[in-house]
Amino acid sequence: MYLLGYEIGSTTIKVALIRSEDNKVIGVGQYPEHDSTILSRHSGWAEQHPESWWQDLCTATRNILSQNQINPRDIGGIGIAYQMHGLVLIDENKKVLRPSIIWSDSRAVTIGKKAFKDLGEKECLENFLNSPGNFTASKLRWVRDNEPDIYDRIDKIMLPGDYIAMKFTGAVQTTISGLSEAILWDFKKKKIAKQVLDYYEISEDLIPEIVPTFAMQGTVTAEAAERSGLVSGIPVTYRAGDQPNNALSLNVLNPGEIAATSAESGVVYGIVDRPKYDVRSRVNPFAHVNYEDNYDRIGVLLCLNGAGTQYGWMKSQIALSGRHYDDMERMASTVPIGSDELCILPFGNGAERMLDEKSINSHIMNLEFSRHSRGHLYRAALEGVAFSFVYGVNLLKELGLEVDVLRVTNDNMFQSEVFSMTIATLLDCHIEVVDTTGAIGAARAAGVANGVYSSLEDALSHVTPSIIHEPRLNQSRCNQAYSLWLSHLDKALFDIPSKANRPEVLRAKNDTLKATIEEKNKELAASAMQLHNKDEFLMEIKSTLKEVGEVASLDDQKKVLQRLITKIESKTDSDKDWESFEDQFNLLHSDFFKKLKSDFPKLSVPEAKLCMLLKMKLSTKEIANQLNLSVRGVETRRYRLRKKLQINKELDLEEFLDRV
Structure with missing residues (x-):
């Protein structure tokens, strides 16, 4: 009997064939010989079509079976290693919705940094051992923010290895190891990281069924057999990210052991x-x-x-x-x-x-x-x-x-x-x-779950x-x-220190800042007094409303109410209050509204308020509460705002406002 192992890289698909009786490597290969295409439509982007992985894998499989004259009926198990941190999206018909955002893509860095801060750095590190960073969960949030039409059609999210396993077996599954590399596993609670999903406003329903890393994860379907040159019924019994799998290939399993590789990364x-x-x-x-x-x-x-x-x-x-x-x-x-x-x-x-x-x-x-x-x-x-x-x-x-x-x-x-x-x-x-190679390690690992080897140690005894x-x-x-x-x-x-950092220049800046702080303290005291006066005025309104209830005549009630309306109008000026707020916000955010109005003079006050709330890094739910809207209503306003601001599709709305 033989075992097949695959390593799904971003440059090529590697395949290995192991004879289970003596754990001997019978053949190794890869396809294509040249590096696979990586799509980079914008700086920092890196995408690949998942279907191309499957096509190359099928070609590599046919080649290694032919070159070594192996009857596919003698294949007893399949193991899969794959490039980590990639994002594959499928609809309810298991069709891929967009190219995979792969490991080297850095578009979600800003999203992950904000999540790290908002969720709490200590909370993230103690529970997930990582910042959400530029990992799979953050990439999914990018899709949600920038490609809502695609996001709404998602049935399940997968890592590249999950996709290949699905193409073999038809089963949509993932592993704990895979979820951990997506920053979707809570190590403290030992379950799916609900905090990350909730923060990114992602439904847990998008997560596939979880199966063990070593397990009967499905069998090759008739369709997959026809495409790959295999036969139906072959069990898929192992999947893991390329780096954990590379460590396994080197028999690095226990504390203190260290593996290294220097391929694409x-x-x-x-x-x-x-x-x-x-x-x-x-x-x-x-x-x-x-x-x-x-x-x-x-x-x-x-x-x-x-x-x-x-x-x-x-x-x-x-x-x-x-x-x-x-x-x-x-x-x-x-x-x-x-x-x-x-x-x-x-x-x-x-x-x-x-x-x-x-x-x-x-x-x-x-x-x-x-x-x-x-x-x-x-x-x-x-x-x-x-x-x-x-x-x-x-x-x-x-x-x-x-x-x-x-x-x-x-x-x-x-x-x-x-x-x-x-x-x-x-x-x-x-x-x-x-x-050894990662593909060889995946082949040996495939023999553990189906009983070809008694243990991992047995499978790796030749390393x-x-x-x-x-x-x-x-x-x-x-x-x-x-x-x-x-x-x-x-x-x-790091920037080389400039003339602006000389002691005499810094002292002058410090003196100026002190004077500015004193002035702002005066304005703060004035604002506090205004708030106190507003509170007293509210008490007057309360008293007047009680008086209305004590007046029997309808005409007298109307007169009291009219006096109240006149008094409210004399004390309030919404335009003036908003202008005052703009001034204060400009101080905190480097003339944000001045620049915004200069660049987009037709922006309405409600649109400016939405910009302000986004600038403050509030979540969609928090903005909905502030504006008394539904979450869907906020998303609609965000969409209209993007169109009015004429923001490029690849740019986050928050990132655009950060640049204002």
């Missing part, structure tokens, strides 16, 4: 036995593949978006036609440590969580045309990613993870000795390269290192190169 993934989190959410804990056994296995993930994507760009854009990574490695190895002061920051693939969700792009520093060659560019690129790993691993050390051994697979940047030795030397650790990289480079030169790289990173992250 770079990842270090360490296992802890209790909830831990970073107060700045620069690293991200998720439920590991064996979390469900005792709710005590959590993987702490450090992610670098650049990594292999950057080095792949170097190959396609800088290397001569026909050159391979081996050629680049040979050229890089002729260049000294530090690349003769040529530095590259590899962060050109969207916002980086370990850099506080900042998107600083990639930078090439100190390039000299008379001094540096392609070899220098290759080594500087490898060192840039290696230095990023070291920078991130030091964050993991702050959480108490010891890094004596890194276990890595052999199908990514760790094949480069320049890259691996740089990391090993700077961290003073050993790097064990294991002859041993084939190469060990030791810290053999010159330590001082590596540290010197790393320090130079860090200085360039700091410059990219």
Whole structure:
């Protein structure tokens, strides 16, 4: 009997075939050979069509069965690993509603940051171990805000692996591990994160049925069998995100064990036995593949978006036609440590969580045309990613993870000795390269739930290192190169102090601010007096209304009421009150209304009030209460306001108002 494993990446679909009797790898493959297309209609966006994953998977399956002359009836189980944090939306007919918003897309950063603040940072970290950040739940909220027609047609939301499992079995399901990576799992309550759903105003009905990571999750349908070259009835018994699955592939299951990979993204993934989190959410804990056994296995993930994507760009854009990574490695190895002061920051693939969700792009520093060659560019690129790993691993050390051994697979940047030795030397650790892949790990995991293997340990008993990289480079030169790289990173992250920050300038600013505060204190006292007078006036009205009840004659009642109306009119001026409020709001929000009226002179007072409430970051429910409207009424007004302000479809309304 054989086991099939898949890894659904954003660049290719990898497939592996394991013979269950001796746990031997019979074949591995991928499709397509070239990188898959990533749609990027706007800066920071990254989307793919889920159907293309399925088509490529079917082709990869037919190819590996044909190449190894395997009868599909001999396949005893299927395991699926997939790119994490993606969002797939389907309607009630299981049709995809829009391209998947994948892991590297950064459009929801602002939404996640606001949720982190509004829900409470401590609350989020203690319950979800993360900020909602730029993860799946925040991406769904983006769809709700910006594509309401699509959102209204959603029947279920899924992660990429859930979608592939559905294409195989027809069953719409997800896992606890998957929900945790979407920031939809509460680790404290051990159930779906209702707080996040409620805050984002998302119905729990959109969450699919939850199944165990290792379980009989369905069987291959006749339609899926026809498309893939398999036969119906084959059980799907495992699914997990690519990084937890990569750790499983390397037999990293227990506290203190650490896995790493550097493919499209770079990842270090360490296992802890209790909830831990970073107060700045620069690293991200998720439920590991064996979390469900005792709710005590959590993987702490450090992610670098650049990594292999950057080095792949170097190959396609800088290397001569026909050159391979081996050629680049040979050229890089002729260049000294530090690349003769040529530095590259590899962060050109969207916002980086370990850099506080900042998107600083990639930078090439100190390039000299008379001094540096392609070899220098290759080594500087490898060192840039290696230095990023070291920078991130030091964050993991702050959480108490010891890094004596890194276990890595052999199908990514760790094949480069320049890259691996740089990391090993700077961290003073050993790097064990294991002859496995995520697809191989998924195939072995598939044999656990259907009883082919007695346990995970049994399934992974063949996992041993084939190469060990030791810290053999010159330590001082590596540290010197790393320090130079860090200085360039700091410059990219933080503004250099300007003349405006000189002590004498700051003192003058301070004096001006003191005078302004004194003036505003006077205005505050005046406002307080006005409120007191308003209270006294309300008491007068109350007294007059009592008098109306004591007057017997209808004519006398009308006279008293008329006097009351005249008195109210003399004491109130709604236009003047609104203008006064605008003045106060402008002080707090940098002339917000002045700019708004200047740019949009036809804006009505109700529309201006809605802008003000959105600027104050109130939720839809809170705005509804303030304006005495239904939630649907507020959404209608938001829609009309977007049209009147002529806001681009890809821009959040709140983000637009923040720029005013």
